[in-house]
Amino acid sequence: MNIGQASRASGVNAKMIRYYESIALLPEAARKDSGYRDYDEADVHRLVFVRRARDLGFSIDRIRDLLDLWNDRARGNADVRAVANAHITELQAQAQKLEGMIGTLQHLVKSCRGENRAECPIMADLSGGQVAPHYAANLAKTQRRLISVAKPSHIARFRK
Amino acid sequence: MNIGQASRASGVNAKMIRYYESIALLPEAARKDSGYRDYDEADVHRLVFVRRARDLGFSIDRIRDLLDLWNDRARGNADVRAVANAHITELQAQAQKLEGMIGTLQHLVKSCRGENRAECPIMADLSGGQVAPHYAANLAKTQRRLISVAKPSHIARFRK
DNA sequence: TCTAGACCTTCCCATGATAGGAAGGTCAAC
DNA sequence: GTTGACCTTCCTATCATGGGAAGGTCTAGA
Structure with a gap:
């Protein structure tokens, strides 16, 4: 072949x-x-x-580990689960970050109505330097929502 | 400075x-x-x-656009919203992919109990080639969940 | 038998955003 | 004057992927 x-x-x-x-x-x-x-x-x-x-x-690198596990049939399921769970944790961190960004941006877009530049907070927020109050509030909100989506308490049962 | x-x-x-x-x-x-x-x-x-x-x-590249908008105060809010919305759409696609992966892996880990290698579907699924039925079902499920989280219908109102 | 073209080989380069480091110049404080 | 913090440019690497060049191999058809 x-x-x-x-x-x-x-x-x-x-x-x-x-x-x-x-x-x-x-x-x-x-x-x-x-x-x-x-x-x-x-x-x-x-x-x-x-x-x-x-x-x-x-x-x-993680696939390297998985292939080792695959080749070594003597290794137990716990090892397999550990690799999978480590990966899930990484993916969840990424997802949480993404959801936070999405939430913040959605909030900014929603707050930016009409055509009067002064009324659009997107640019102001971006150039603001420190986190504007509505941004902080929204960030916390989306993070809470994300956490409820990802259900880490549920996942914890499978953590090594 | x-x-x-x-x-x-x-x-x-x-x-x-x-x-x-x-x-x-x-x-x-x-x-x-x-x-x-x-x-x-x-x-x-x-x-x-x-x-x-x-x-x-x-x-x-997107920041390049935003900086242009920032420098050109004559540009309207609609332009700003368009850039932000395009970015939101990209982020949502990423998030959807991530949630799908997380859901699939969680399902696999949940199905892999005990220490009997034969009972752990993770390895079987990885090496399986085609998508196992529970994988497809789970993928659809997590995607529905993700869609309800991201609320695209709500976002659509702000699309250019 | 020759040839076209599909396929293979290795080697180099590029991506995007970030970072490390070398070699050498500048500045400020003591 | 010296020390050490800071600056300069230039080169390298990362990760996973892919494009492309230059050249060798295989197979089908004339």
């Missing part, structure tokens, strides 16, 4: 396959006499694994 | 100030006889503007 076929079968770009090999995320591929890389079903399976993990936002 | 003082006053790293100047996000700074960059209050004000916009997740 050439790299192109492995790429189509796994959904991982050929360029990325070579890159993953170069950073030792994947073992060195077998080679044909021509020098072409040669893949089999197991290789494709591993590529699919990597692609799925990337789709779920795992970093390359 | 040296770059260090401007940095402390604005909260923008000196390295970043030079970078922003090099990509023409900021005008070339005035120079003292020594060659040192020389900033005044207006410069600091602009730096604060950039920092606040970065904090809100605006890209450099």
Whole structure:
């Protein structure tokens, strides 16, 4: 199986396959006499694994851990859950930051009606330096809302 | 005002100030006889503007637009709202993706109880290639939830 | 057998925002 | 005058991805 076929079968770009090999995320591929890389079903399976993990936002280093766990069948589910939970925590932090930004911007846009420049707080807020009162209030509000969405108390049950 | 003082006053790293100047996000700074960059209050004000916009997740290119709007007081609030709304839409897309990933992972972790490897779907799901039924169902669920959180119908009123 | 073109190889470069560091010049205080 | 804080430019790296050049290999058809 050439790299192109492995790429189509796994959904991982050929360029990325070579890159993953170069950073030792994947073992060195077998080679044909021509020098072409040669893949089999197991290789494709591993590529699919990597692609799925990337789709779920795992970093390359985290995927390294997951592949180790995958290769070592003796390792328990707790290890797997620990990696997944660490990743969930990271994603939640990102989501919280995003929701805070969205909430603040929505509030600013909502407060900016009409065409009178003086009445639009967006520019004023951006250039204000310190956090304007409505911004602080809105930030706290969106964070509370985000927390209720993410339900960390619920997640805590799964934390290592 | 040296770059260090401007940095402390604005909260923008000196390295970043030079970078922003090099990509023409900021005008070339005035120079003292020594060659040192020389900033005044207006410069600091602009730096604060950039920092606040970065904090809100605006890209450099979007900040370029915002600075143009800022410099051109004749432009109306609708222009400002348009930039902000475009950014909100981008942030919501990111948030939606994140929430989907979080939901999927939470579901997988929840389904992975005990220590029997066979009972843990995380690895199976990652290596599965196609989306497992519970993944698809969960994805749809988290997306609905995210949509209700982000309230796009509400935002639509402010779209250009 | 020759050739076209699809595919492969390695190597270099670019992205965006940020940061570290080297080598050397300037300033202020003691 | 010296020390140390600060400044300058220039080079490098990050992470994951992708574009492209220059050149080798394979396969199908004339």
